[in-house]
Amino acid sequence: MGISSRFYPNLYKDSVSLMTVSARVTSIPGIEAASVVMASATNVDNLAQAGLGTFEIRPNDLVVAVAGSEEACDEALAVADKLLSTAPADGGDTAAAAPTTSLQMAVAKDPALNLALISVPGDYAAAEAMKALRLGLDVMVFSDNVSVQAELALKLYAREADLMVMGPDCGTSIVNGIPLGFANVVRRGPIGVVGASGTGTQEVTVRIHQNGSGVSQALGTGGHDLADSIGGISMLHGLAALDGDPATKVIVLVSKPPSAAVAAKVLAAARASAKPVVVIFLGADPATITGDGVYGAAYLAQAADMAVALARGEQLSSGDIAISPDMQRTLSDLADSMASSQRHVRGIFSGGTFCFEAQLVHRSHGITARSNTPVAGNAGLADIRTSLENTIIDMGDDEFTQGRPHPMIDPSGKDARIRDEIADPATAVVLFDVVLGYGSADDPTAELISIIDVAGAAARAEGRTVAFIGYVCGTDLDPQDRAAAVAGLQSVGVLIASSNAEAALWSATLIAARGGQR
Template identity: 55%
Template sequence: MSIRTKVFKNMYQDSVSLMQISAHISKLAGIEQASVVMGTSTNLAQLRDAALDDGCTAGPNDLVIAVRGEISACDGALVIAQERLNSKPEESSGDGVRPPPLASLEMAVEQQTAPNLALISVPGDYAAAEAIKALRLGMSVMLFSDNVSLAHERAIKTLAAEKKLLVMGPDCGTAIINGLPLGFANVVRRGAIGVVAASGTGLQEVTCRIDQLGAGISQALGTGGHDLHESIGGISMLYGLDALSADPDTHVIVLISKPPAPAVAEKILARARAAGKPVVVNFLGARAEDMNVPGITPAYTLADAASFAVALLSGSELPASVAEVSTPDAGRLHDYSRTLRPMRRFIRGVFAGGTFCYESQLLCRQRGFAASSNTPVASNSKLEDIWHSTGHTLVDMGDDDFTRGRPHPMIDPTLRNQRIHAELNDPQTAVVLFDLVLGYGASTEPARELLELIEHARLQAAGKDLPVLISHVCGTEADPQVRSRQVDTLREAGVLVAGCNAQAALWASHVAHLQAQK
């Protein structure tokens, strides 16, 4: 194996584009691993950790391509990556004219007609400064960048509050503004339900479920995962809540987060009560007594948050919680369990969405199955070796431990699929539980890639039993991947496809319960 790197001086592209190029060249024959990143000190350290460093020198304004594999394959991969870096995007107009790149936010403001939103995706060391520049120029900010300190986040959001502007992020990967999907968002119909979420995949699940139930989204605002930390105080969620309260096109509001700091939760719930509109609150894992607030509709799961919001919009009775409904496919799950040997006892969850992993842990725990995880909920244990499962294990493959030097599994599911294959081959696995997340930026055919893996596992099993495969697909019919096409592909491969993440976790728990009784 050989390592090859190439440095492009003073070339910048956003992180999503670089991850997509990384994913493309990683799949080339003869390539073991590849990464395309900006040459920040953090990224260079991650290349060293991933054994992708051949001693190249690069600065933070430089772009680095690093590949490991067969010598000829590495040379070819560098050429292909450079071609993709230099390729022109499809023209939106027919005149063939591309606007010249702008060197600063100030130039953008000069050349645009009253821009009011800046999407910032630069290395975290520089993100705070760019966000502050945008705010001072009168623009709200979607800060896609991560690795921004709490102190810098507080400074950014304090300035935004003073200027009555919104900051989504840091580490905000998803939003829908005036019907336009930003980041890892899905194509959903316009409507009268507004969402403010501290979770990207949580926002995706709720907006997609609302679309599937026939309603639509007015605005979907991300806050970043640390907004409800005590030191930040929920500044962005409070701003978003107030904005949706004043928006005549929003009739119902949904708030999504992991449990906030108590003082922050109290402030948000008090503001929600005064919104003058129905508000559904899903603080994943919050105690029921903490959510028993007059004027607020608490939701235990992400799917509940969507269905409750649609019911409130139509003035109909609230449906039962997903967690309270008996398993509709109990008979089929019993049939699957009968084919499993008694030694198959454990749930193995492999997730691209961090919030899906979190919610699944909560639901499995509620059903009596404590699990290990690289991102454990409060009552679960930390996985000792993130690369190997023991007992019930649910892993978030999108966590930093797995994505250093690699694209996120929503963009390139290769590493996640390898983990699924390993769990299929473990004789103690009863259920492999996983998600497929669709939308802009995500893998173009995630189910098809899994199909080959599943067929290979069946051939290896040579007629012996395989674990039950249970999945849920987060997406819509209007997404580039087309949700029904992905669902059909999975079902053809023998995968049980649930209607939502919570239902998939409950199905997995049901199979594990049946196995424990053998």
């Protein structure tokens, strides 16, 4: 295997564009690994750790690094050249307008601007975000690798200026109906969301849309906001903003478990709100949250269902996830048809919150699992490349994405892991998510459907029946065809659930029937 690379001096592309180019390059036959990044200190270090070579730090330059056969590397660099080239604008006989090269120039050209989206290498993101704040702009920081100290400084400044910082590492927001980052297309409506988790916010907004309601705003905070070190500054600001928004009738707060002190602060603010607030702190007992106009939810889908009911003035249901008699029979038949070796679940997720929620559902049914991002009571994996017993992993976590695109953009690595799990004689259930929307792959199920079809048949030829359970997070308005994705997966025997929690419940039920609780 050879390694090839190329620098592009003084060429900037945002993070999503770079990951998209990287995904295209990685898909070339014969390419083992590829990365398309700005040559910042952090990215140069990541390239070295990924085995793609050592490079000098040239922050204004873009670098493409590929590994594979010589012919594939040559083709990959040619493809990258084409994708990264920019044709000059057709200006006719008029002189080209001067490019906007700074936030200050942008605001000078259009003083009505009020939001900056920062998507530069993390080494520089905090400085750009602070420039935006000083210009009076709210900020969404898509970039990660921003220090806690820098995040706190940004958010303290924003709080004093009555501005909001969404992020750092904010992957999902919907502002005035416009999806930002990895986000789904949902109708406008009376429910506002403040989310400290990207895919958690995506499922809540998608479910609201599917229930016939809509979203006023969905404001991301970044995953560190509810830690003691930050204190929930952005979630508190978002809650206050939605409380004062005439278009918002119900508010939903979404997070993995916050610190106890920050949770108490956020819940106190929620109880002081003039509007009903649904809170989903994944893993927290809803009974400890509910009261004084605040409604605790156990799962993401339940939070969305409760918000829709409140917005319509309807009575809240228990929210418990139930298995229909038909599905119970299906799961029982699958369990009975399996070989004696098949006892374990292999959950392969692109969404970190989906992975977290799936572990919680399994634990609530007495099933522990190993993970690269374990919940309390679950064990870690010594080697993230190898599953042991019950394993539920987040392939969107940093340790999987260094040197390669996120699996929402390029699902090939996730698909390959699913193929390996199907071939394991211990696998009873392959549990997975498919996330649609802006930023995600144009056709995230094409290769997956083929893998399930071929590998599933090979397992059956060996006397094994593997159960495939999936959840497709998306709406009928997304750029991808959700109905076609669901139909394609069902055509190869995948059981498609209506929510991530329901998919996990089906899996836990089947694993319990197989005696794989360990």
